[in-house]
Amino acid sequence: MTVDTCKGVEHQLQAYLDRSLTPDEVGMIEVHLGECEYCRQRYHFEAQLRETVKTVCCGDPVPNDLVDKVRLQLRAQSG
Amino acid sequence: MTAVAQQTPADAPERAPFEEEALTHADQLYRIALRLSGSPQTAEELVQETYLRALRAWESYRPGTNLAAWLATILRNVYLDEARKQSRRPAVEVLDDESEYFLYDQLAGETPPQTHEVVLNRLSGEAILDAIANLPENFREAVVLVDVGDFSYQDAAEILDVPIGTVMSRLHRGRRLLKRALAEQIPGGDT
Numbered sequence: 400m401t402v403d404t405c406k407g408v409e410h411q412l413q414a415y416l417d418r419s420l421t422p423d424e425v426g427m428i429e430v431h432l433g434e435c436e437y438c439r440q441r442y443h444f445e446a447q448l449r450e451t452v453k454t455v456c457c458g459d460p461v462p463n464d465l466v467d468k469v470r471l472q473l474r475a476q477s478g
Numbered sequence: 479m480t481a482v483a484q485q486t487p488a489d490a491p492e493r494a495p496f497e498e499e500a501l502t503h504a505d506q507l508y509r510i511a512l513r514l515s516g517s518p519q520t521a522e523e524l525v526q527e528t529y530l531r532a533l534r535a536w537e538s539y540r541p542g543t544n545l546a547a548w549l550a551t552i553l554r555n556v557y558l559d560e561a562r563k564q565s566r567r568p569a570v571e572v573l574d575d576e577s578e579y580f581l582y583d584q585l586a587g588e589t590p591p592q593t594h595e596v597v598l599n600r601l602s603g604e605a606i607l608d609a610i611a612n613l614p615e616n617f618r619e620a621v622v623l624v625d626v627g628d629f630s631y632q633d634a635a636e637i638l639d640v641p642i643g644t645v646m647s648r649l650h651r652g653r654r655l656l657k658r659a660l661a662e663q664i665p666g667g668d669t
Contacts, residue, residue: 409578413650417624419631444582447598449625452656455603456610456626459512461505462522469504469529470497476530477493 404431408438412445496536500529503546506627507553513622514557516611524560528553547633550623554637561615581657585664601660609659617652620645625653 408431414420415428432439462468507528511521531552532539539548577583585597610618623634624645631649635642 412578413653417631417649419646441579441582444597445578447595448581448657451598451601452606452610452625455606456513456622457509458603459509459518461508462518465508465522465525466501466504468522469501469526472526473493473497473529473533477533 405438503549510627513626524556527556551637581661584661605663609656617648620648621652
């Protein structure tokens, strides 16, 4: 595996995680990730970081009475 | 078309289907509002106002299109109106020449190769929320919509009213900035 391939994977990694690459590009990245420990480790990290960010952000408790309050206000407004 | 809003029987049936459909997205909207505003109280107010405006605009919603994205567009406008009133900080310029992996490299430090779980465990939830809160507005919106709100590039482009390429570049830079902010909050590789 060449340094160039690792660079290419680094460059496209976010787009890969966003599932916005063509099937050919996906294929090339996946072949490389299967072969290259350096890139695989970093790929896992980036993927896990996305998950962590999402989990942390979606862990915010939504107020229990949010929907009820909205409903009340809508009814007050629309009479 | 009458200009005077009256309480007529014709108005009454509208609210029920609106509530039925639109309120299923309240949690998702709240989380986006919270990450945009950084305050639970403001988030709740933003969601309330979003639903009021949405009800008024309900006739312009086309059934079968993405309701969550339609609501998020309204939420974003409500948020911008509020932010304008309070004149939030201006956006900063971003350096774009760092390695994609600099956060990993910094977290992994000098110690022998570690698993990514170990590396990620060194980040606290609080650090992540702080880092998002401190992103410049444009970048935060893109990151929150796509990475937290699960909207596609296309949805985000419509919500933000910018071309899809702009969403991608804001997302790219926002994620970079997020990682840089996280890297700054971590004491370097001492274990």
